[in-house]
Amino acid sequence: MVAPELDHLLRGVGVGAEASLQMQAASAVGALRCDKLHLDRKSLVTVWVRVTEAPESGDNAEVATILEKAMKYKDEGNDLYREKCPERALGRYKKASRALRRAQNRKASGATHADASLTATEASVYLNIAACRLNLEEPDLKGVVAACERVLAIDDKSVKARFRRGTALGRMGRTREALDDFVAAAKLDPSNKEAIREANRLKQLAEKESKEQSK
Structure with missing residues (x-):
């Protein structure tokens, strides 16, 4: 069955009772092997759909693991940025971006749900990279432009x-x-x-x- 903390998390991000029950059923047959997902709402639901719809795909499971790691680095970067440590935060965001590149290389062909999660997370990470580069003791202005252009290639709005x-x-x-x-x-x-x-x-x-x- 789904761990209580995951069930609570699902309800907290707006996943309804029916979806939660479906997840419990999937977990009971071993289709869902994640009892902790430190992701935003969109990524959380996407990973569930991907893992339960294609449990046989090792590539998809690996992508989910890498994406979770990228989100962990991103959260650590957020904490450091709030503490006014942009240089250290930048290091964590760069680790997140490298993890996302690995995930892109490993995702199964046709995994559109994985694409959506990865691109949304990538845009968020590069926005944060741009913010850090702007706030360095010696701002990296060219780096800011490059990071923002990565974001705009994903979301021009x-x-x-x-x-x-x-x-x-x-x-x-x-x-x-x-x-x-x-x-x-x-x-x-x-x-x-x-x-x-x-x-x-x-x-x-x-x-x-x-x-x-x-x-």
Whole structure:
């Protein structure tokens, strides 16, 4: 049967009674071999579907294990970032990204549920990598841009990726590119006052630079 802590976790993330009973049945026949999953709601349900639908796939089970490890590294990075240790947090996020690459290499062909979990987690990890690189004692601005572009390749509507890339581009003196990112962020999230403020500031700066260049 499903361990009590897993049953509690499932209900806590909104998995209904019917799904919980299905998981207990799957566990009873050995289809579910995970009694602890330290994942977000989407990943948790995805891993359950993948393991129970394809219990014979060793690749899928290995992907679930690697994904759990990646989430552990990510959580450790989050704790370090909250403690204002961006350099140490960055190290944990890099470990998470390496684990995710291993999972991508090992996932079974056609495992669409695994794809969804991996890409969502990858986007989250690279957003955090960008935040760390922005807050290093010597910010790695090119690294911020690269990390955000990884995110935008997965989700081109990511407001945080637009905002962080725009911040890095602005500091690099690439005013018009930064302006484009903040305008996009403000359109995606009209309630984002910081994005609107930065867009207005950069618009004025771009106009000033344009006038100076035309002299």
